[in-house]
Amino acid sequence: MGFPTSVADEVLVRCGRHCCICGEFVGSKIELHHIIQVADGGDNSVDNCIPLCFNCHAEVKSYNPRHPKGRMYTPAELKGHRDKCYKKYGFSDNMTKMDVDETDETIFTSKKSDIAVAWGYVEQDKLCPLLPGTLVLIAGYTESRKSTYVQHVANWNIKQGHRAYL
């Protein structure tokens, strides 16, 4: 069984269809490799996946422990290559938090670190906690009070001693 489409879509966006080892943009000539093989208990998760070009995929799979030649690609090394590649093309290893530079980090870091940022709506905070640095997209029809809602969230956070930028 291969990776489900949802996993494939996510990892291919994250690497921008670049091979995570050699860094080449390879378009459709890309394959998804299981870092831990399914036969060895690996799953079809994003974490166990690394997008590779045909050459690098063949290279990674070619190591034969019964006849060692050169150095094998370890799971930790593969994840390292992959995370470096994802970072280069816009995402850190945590999809919920966009890569932010130091300036953004300063903006989003709360003044009082003991109080977490939140929506300020009890039910919503339970369902969907708001974390510092999270990029949130508020969508809705015209006149559906998107701006008012965002202002309420900002007001609540300002009252808690956080900085808010609209």
Ligand SMILES: [Zn+2]
């Ligand atoms: Zn490659």
